[in-house]
Amino acid sequence: xxxxxxxxxxxxxxxxxxxxxxxxxxxxxxxxxxxxxxxxxxxxxxxxxxxxxxxxxxxxxxxxxxxxxxxxxxxxxxxxxxxxxxxxxxxxxxxxxxxxxxxxxxxxxxxxxxxxxxxxxxxxxxxxxxxxxxxxxxxxxxxxxxxxxxxxxxxxxxxxxxxxxxxxxxxxxxxxxxxxxxxxxxxxxxxxxxxxxxxxxxxxxxxxxxxxxxxxxxxxxxxxxxxxxxxxxxxxxxxxxxxxxxxxxxxxxxxxxxxxxxxxxxxxxxxxxxxxxxxxxxxxxxxxxxxxxxx
Amino acid sequence: xxxxxxxxxxxxxxxxxxxxxxxxxxxxxxxxxxxxxxxxxxxxxxxxxxxxxxxxxxxxxxxxxxxxxxxxxxxxxxxxxxxxxxxxxxxxxxxxxxxxxxxxxxxxxxxxxxxxxxxxxxxxxxxxxxxxxxxxxxxxxxxxxxxxxxxxxxxxxxxxxxxxxxxxxxxxxxxxxxxxxxxxxxxxxxxxxxxxxxxxxxxxxxxxxxxxxxxxxxxxxxxxxxxxxxxxxxxxxxxxxxxxxxxxxxxxxxxxxxxxxxxxxxxxxxxxxxxxx
Amino acid sequence: xxxxxxxxxxxxxxxxxxxxxxxxxxxxxxxxxxxxxxxxxxxxxxxxxxxxxxxxxxxxxxxxxxxxxxxxxxxxxxxxxxxxxxxxxxxxxxxxxxxxxxxxxxxxxxxxxxxxxxxxxxxxxxxxxxxxxxxxxxxxxxxxxxxxxxxxxxxxxxxxxxxxxxxxxxxxxxxxxxxxxxxxxxxxxxxxxxxxxxxxxxxxxxxxxxxxxxxxxxxxxxxxxxxxxxxxxxxxxxxxxxxxxxxxxxxxxxxxxxxxxxxxxxxxxxxxxxxxxxxxxxxxxxxxxxxxxxxxxxxxxxxxxxxxxxxxxxxxxxxxxxxxxxxxxxxxxxxxxxxxxxxxxxxxxxxxxxxxxxxxxxxxxxxxxxxxxxxxxxxxxxx
Numbered sequence: 001x002x003x004x005x006x007x008x009x010x011x012x013x014x015x016x017x018x019x020x021x022x023x024x025x026x027x028x029x030x031x032x033x034x035x036x037x038x039x040x041x042x043x044x045x046x047x048x049x050x051x052x053x054x055x056x057x058x059x060x061x062x063x064x065x066x067x068x069x070x071x072x073x074x075x076x077x078x079x080x081x082x083x084x085x086x087x088x089x090x091x092x093x094x095x096x097x098x099x100x101x102x103x104x105x106x107x108x109x110x111x112x113x114x115x116x117x118x119x120x121x122x123x124x125x126x127x128x129x130x131x132x133x134x135x136x137x138x139x140x141x142x143x144x145x146x147x148x149x150x151x152x153x154x155x156x157x158x159x160x161x162x163x164x165x166x167x168x169x170x171x172x173x174x175x176x177x178x179x180x181x182x183x184x185x186x187x188x189x190x191x192x193x194x195x196x197x198x199x200x201x202x203x204x205x206x207x208x209x210x211x212x213x214x215x216x217x218x219x220x221x222x223x224x225x226x227x228x229x230x231x232x233x234x235x236x237x238x239x240x241x242x243x244x245x246x247x248x249x250x251x252x253x254x255x256x257x258x259x260x261x262x263x264x265x266x267x268x269x270x271x272x273x274x275x276x277x278x279x280x281x282x283x284x285x286x287x288x289x290x291x292x293x294x295x
Numbered sequence: 296x297x298x299x300x301x302x303x304x305x306x307x308x309x310x311x312x313x314x315x316x317x318x319x320x321x322x323x324x325x326x327x328x329x330x331x332x333x334x335x336x337x338x339x340x341x342x343x344x345x346x347x348x349x350x351x352x353x354x355x356x357x358x359x360x361x362x363x364x365x366x367x368x369x370x371x372x373x374x375x376x377x378x379x380x381x382x383x384x385x386x387x388x389x390x391x392x393x394x395x396x397x398x399x400x401x402x403x404x405x406x407x408x409x410x411x412x413x414x415x416x417x418x419x420x421x422x423x424x425x426x427x428x429x430x431x432x433x434x435x436x437x438x439x440x441x442x443x444x445x446x447x448x449x450x451x452x453x454x455x456x457x458x459x460x461x462x463x464x465x466x467x468x469x470x471x472x473x474x475x476x477x478x479x480x481x482x483x484x485x486x487x488x489x490x491x492x493x494x495x496x497x498x499x500x501x502x503x504x505x506x507x508x509x510x511x512x513x514x515x516x517x518x519x520x521x522x523x524x525x526x527x528x529x530x531x532x533x534x535x536x537x538x539x540x541x542x543x544x545x546x547x548x549x550x551x552x553x554x555x556x557x558x559x560x561x562x563x564x565x566x567x568x569x570x571x572x
Numbered sequence: 573x574x575x576x577x578x579x580x581x582x583x584x585x586x587x588x589x590x591x592x593x594x595x596x597x598x599x600x601x602x603x604x605x606x607x608x609x610x611x612x613x614x615x616x617x618x619x620x621x622x623x624x625x626x627x628x629x630x631x632x633x634x635x636x637x638x639x640x641x642x643x644x645x646x647x648x649x650x651x652x653x654x655x656x657x658x659x660x661x662x663x664x665x666x667x668x669x670x671x672x673x674x675x676x677x678x679x680x681x682x683x684x685x686x687x688x689x690x691x692x693x694x695x696x697x698x699x700x701x702x703x704x705x706x707x708x709x710x711x712x713x714x715x716x717x718x719x720x721x722x723x724x725x726x727x728x729x730x731x732x733x734x735x736x737x738x739x740x741x742x743x744x745x746x747x748x749x750x751x752x753x754x755x756x757x758x759x760x761x762x763x764x765x766x767x768x769x770x771x772x773x774x775x776x777x778x779x780x781x782x783x784x785x786x787x788x789x790x791x792x793x794x795x796x797x798x799x800x801x802x803x804x805x806x807x808x809x810x811x812x813x814x815x816x817x818x819x820x821x822x823x824x825x826x827x828x829x830x831x832x833x834x835x836x837x838x839x840x841x842x843x844x845x846x847x848x849x850x851x852x853x854x855x856x857x858x859x860x861x862x863x864x865x866x867x868x869x870x871x872x873x874x875x876x877x878x879x880x881x882x883x884x885x886x887x888x889x890x891x892x893x894x895x896x897x898x899x900x901x902x903x904x905x906x907x908x909x910x911x912x913x914x915x916x917x918x919x920x921x922x923x924x925x926x927x928x929x930x931x932x933x934x935x936x937x938x939x940x941x942x943x944x945x946x947x948x949x950x951x952x953x954x955x
Binding site: 013017019026027079087093096103106111113122138140226234249 | 308309312315316319324325326327328330331377379380382384395398399401404406408409410411412413414423509510513514519520537538543546547
Binding site: 159161162164165166167168169170171172173175176179180183184262263264 | 642643644663664665667668669670671673675677679680681690691694695722724738739742
């Protein structure tokens with residue numbers, strides 16, 4: 001590729017990245033802006049807005065609710081996603097499995113607005129609005145397709161024979177799963193949990209519809225305050241959200257990296273479908289066998 | 296000697312583990328959405344009245360067209376900008392690739408509300424854009440918010456990654472030898488690109504555009520924050536009808552139209568891809 | 573749980589001594605997948621301490637049968653009886669059977685020692701016992717010192733040894749092996765075959781070994797079970813299988829063969845030898861494996877190495893034919909001559925250098941075999 005072309009591409013790339021990441025970066029200075037209006041450059045910097053945010057019962061409650069909901073969503077979506085992924089990859093009844101795929105991808109296809117409206121008209125009849133449980137359930141529905149995809153991919157790389165071997169060696173079916181397959185799935189589980197957590201923390205539309213007058217999560221509260229009044233605490237909330245998702249992503253990413261390292265990459269990963277390993281290492285056998293035989 | 300008896304039950308297959316998830320999806324997704332569709336027909340007076348009302352109100356139809364129009368534009372811009380980005384990433388070293396794609400993925404981690412709010416600040420009268428313009432001597436007052444421009448910017452935030460990622464994915468799988476082979480067969484670089492490379496990336500392009508288009512149709516938060524009432528999109532219309540004016544007949548009808556449109560696009564896409572393959 | 577009869581405290585310190593092999597009985601086993609019968613009615617008795625191979629092509633049902641014995645598959649009909657206990661409905665973890673998988677199935681996130689200790693933990697042995705056993709098991713397979721290694725750091729042969737050690741460490745009376753050597757190269761395979769034989773001799777458990785390699789089956793087993801299409805075709809010692817096959821399928825599967833078609837000329841004599849008319853008028857002899865009605869269509873099987881060149885001795889006069897040689901291949905320890913019998917059917921001979929010389933020189937000659945080296949088999953419509 002010629003130089004001019006390459007430079008042009010890099011300009012485009014830089015512009016795209018700036019475009020996508022600028023908002024995140026700007027949130028922090030905005031939250032420290034001493035002026036309550038959205039002015040740049042900030043006349044001064046102050047932490048007072050942060051102070052007000054953390055002292056405000058309304059905002060703190062919203063933050064807490066976001067955290068609780070996210071936790072619930074992670075637990076529910078990972079649990080259901082795990083069982084479903086296991087069924088998908090290990091079941092003998094493979095005829096039915098292809099039917100599951102379209103159903104699971106529906107929440108990804110259908111705009112979440114429609115999903116929210118649908119649940120709304122049901123929930124209002126059943127007086128389920130305002131509770132956080134319905135938010136957890138709905139966001140879990142949104143998260144499950146991603147979690148399922150992730151976990152299924154991981155399970156497909158794990159040899160089903162491993163559990164069978166454990167079973168013949170004397171541990172019950174579930175014990176075999178817990179001691180053999182589950183440890184091998186830890187990286188995928190972490191990635192799925194992070195995915196679900198971030199999805200839940202960010203999710204606004206469904207939560208909005210489920211809590212029309214009450215008890216909102218953080219992004220919903222933000223949204224309302226942007227709409228109806230120019231609250232100087234909004235940028236603080238934004239900064240907190242950026243920080244929270246960053247924290248989840250960072251911690252999760254680190255945990256993922258740790259878990260992968262422990263399972264070992266490089267020469268043979270956690271799957272042990274041994275055929276290629278064998279052909280690769282028969283040459284070494286000569287050397288190492290010589291070692292052992294000489295003992 | 297006892298002869299073997301025909302066994303009646305087999306070992307319970309693990310397939311049943313699928314049930315919890317299926318139940319959740321069924322109860323919380325399929326049923327409510329189905330009920331929504333149903334509701335659009337069972338209002339008062341019911342039948343197709345709501346749909347007729349929708350199609351008969353020029354403002355509503357205008358909103359629909361505007362939404363489609365915006366979605367199209369956003370998709371095209373995303374494609375125009377995203378394709379080169381993906382191309383660069385696919386042709387770079389592994390390290391650079393990871394960074395380029397990683398940063399795009401990271402941007403998805405950010406809440407839409409946060410980002411729209413930030414754009415309010417950037418594009419608004421007191422915002423960064425004006426600051427930058429003034430500092431280079433441009434004596435203008437840019438107002439990028441509460442208008443269509445703001446909406447476009449906001450929409451692009453999410454559609455760009457959704458377009459870039461599938462295209463990158465497809466590009467990554469293009470066999471580099473394909474282009475070398477094409478080179479030996481004669482024809483300039485432009486011709487090679489158009490006739491060989493472009494077609495082989497089409498599946499990713501199509502997938503990305505599909506997702507971007509359908510998603511944009513349903514956007515609600517973005518136009519609310521960054522747009523003005525006269526830029527209303529169909530998502531806001533639905534929300535207003537359902538939450539504010541409580542016109543559920545009409546609201547569910549419009550929502551159903553959006554639903555059917557989204558599904559139709561996806562199904563049509565699958566059919567075309569199957570035909571092409 | 574079927575108890576493993578383990579004599580504790582053997583001379584190997586920490587290990588287990590000989591176990592009394594379990595007796596295994598399979599009765600009318602069936603397993604269907606839809607309309608296909610993977611196992612279509614298998615009856616088999618394996619005696620205590622025997623080494624039995626299930627030999628057959630892929631699709632013959634041998635692996636499924638093994639899986640049923642292990643409990644990993646459920647039979648649709650039939651029984652599995654181990655030491656006179658019907659374990660057909662027992663879950664695998666209760667059967668106390670050792671299983672070595674084709675892909676070894678070593679737990680990648682555990683060290684070799686942890687892999688070996690796994691079944692012992694399940695049986696609630698205490699730490700000292702476990703340590704001792706692990707040491708002993710590693711010694712069994714000549715991998716002392718490999719406790720802390722991970723499976724991914726081992727070569728194929730080493731992984732296989734760990735898999736075997738893991739399967740015997742808890743003293744099962746029955747060991748099942750599913751083509752454990754199929755992924756290894758020739759040299760390794762031969763070496764490990766010897767180790768398996770030795771292990772069996774020293775530990776004494778009953779072994780059921782699945783393979784599609786006839787050489788392996790013949791060299792390892794006390795008895796060979798030839799399977800085909802979900803059924804047992806023939807059971808016998810390696811020699812019986814090789815020298816006295818019941819059908820053309822078995823004959824072809826376990827070695828090279830020459831077949832001569834003809835019709836039975838009369839009943840078999842006291843030693844089982846009968847005469848066969850070949851088209852073209854010749855008459856040959858062989859041991860009969862078919863009911864002796866005259867005029868039956870039969871085929872005579874003669875192994876290439878049982879054909880001799882030249883004039884037959886007195887006893888073998890009836891079993892000689894003319895051959896024409898079209899190709900000669902030097903095989904190292906013998907010469908392979910390929911050609912045709914006078915009947916037009918193809919022939920293969922394994923000859924020593926001197927014997928081959930005259931045949932090669934003339935391009936044709938006479939060959940003969942001892943009557944007891946010929947086998948008269950039925951003609952199978954599709955063998």
